[in-house]
Amino acid sequence: MRRKRIVEEDTKRARGRPKAWDDKGQQNTIKSLDRALEVLVELGNMGGGTLSEIAGALDQSPATVYRVLTTFQGRGFADFDEQSQVWNIGAAAFLTGSQFLRRTSLVERARPIMRELMEATGETANLGIERDGKVLFLGQVETHATIRAFFPPGTASAMHASGIGKALLSRMDDARQRQVLAASKLEQFTPHTLTDPEAMIADLHAAKARGYAIDGEERNLGMRCIAAPVYNVFGEAVAGISVSGPTSRITEDRIAELAEPVMAAAARLTTAIGGNNRPAG
Structure with missing residues (x-):
């Protein structure tokens, strides 16, 4: 035997x-x-x-x-x-490279949810994960509006200047958070990019408390993004879903309004992949 x-x-x-x-x-x-x-x-x-x-x-x-x-x-x-x-x-x-997207049901399950999110908000819906300290965009459903954000699948972006990146960072423990931020060196992309570590940490604490993160022209001037984390079965943030668009449409007074469908979409995707909507930590 x-x-x-x-x-x-x-x-x-x-x-x-x-x-x-x-x-x-x-x-x-x-x-x-x-x-x-x-x-x-x-x-x-x-x-x-x-x-x-x-x-x-x-x-x-x-x-x-x-x-x-x-x-x-x-x-x-x-x-x-x-x-x-x-x-x-x-x-x-x-x-x-596209075979990577087929390894998991995440992209497949996210697609209809992202489409409904785009229709509900009128803005482009995005899906991303963390890879090697950056946000890797896996999918996007573009708005019908003329002016739109564009993050094709496979695009990598700095986490500290991304809505999805900050949503994922907000759910990391302090040690991992600081490790990722140190590696990025908090590169400044616009005058609105947070480059002070303590200011960045404070912003992430606020994102964690309210359940969503905001990229307010921190990567591209004139563009704003609202993102919420998606959790696995252990309640760990493994992906992020967001809407992004021009500040002329996603105005500051509409952030809370748009955050509701974003968080609802993230919760639905969490459920769809068998995740736990009660975050760890």
């Missing part, structure tokens, strides 16, 4: 990692692949660039970067425009 259990455990282990999977040594890293992925990530961050621009940004030789790019081009992960001599992310990178 014991032998059978050992065989079963070995079989399970072999599905994802070898026996020495706990080893964090560099022998488990393929350096050439790691460097190649650096090129792909930088290409995405740049939004396209010439060979010399990409090589310069990475401090790598143009010959090395060129070999990497042509390899990615062969697999559809990079495109090259002969006329402009500019390299861009290819369709295969998008298709592979």
Whole structure:
């Protein structure tokens, strides 16, 4: 019986990692692949660039970067425009990256809720999560209005200058909160961006108390966002849902009014993913 259990455990282990999977040594890293992925990530961050621009940004030789790019081009992960001599992310990178959205039912469950939120408020509805100390936008339902906010899926944004980012930060413990804020260095994007750590912490405490966060022109002038957290089964904030639009429509005296459907949408999504609407902590 014991032998059978050992065989079963070995079989399970072999599905994802070898026996020495706990080893964090560099022998488990393929350096050439790691460097190649650096090129792909930088290409995405740049939004396209010439060979010399990409090589310069990475401090790598143009010959090395060129070999990497042509390899990615062969697999559809990079495109090259002969006329402009500019390299861009290819369709295969998008298709592979979009698989991330299918790992969880969060995006699928959120879509109809976001659509109803957009219809109820008349403003663009957004869904985001925290990844590596930033907000990663997973979905958006755009308003029918002419002036609108635009955060396509895959966009990453600073947490301290984002409604969803601040909603998620407000539910973190103090140590994690300060860790994320320190890493962001509280970069100033507009005159309204909170760059003083204590002012930021006070703003997050206020967001936690009222149940929603506000981005008041802190990332983009003329734009305002209202966001509320979505919780998992343990009552931990794992995502945020928001509405965003121009300050001419989302005026200060409408914030409380619009916050109600935002919080209701976040609560519905929490329930839809089997979460607990009684926050932890």
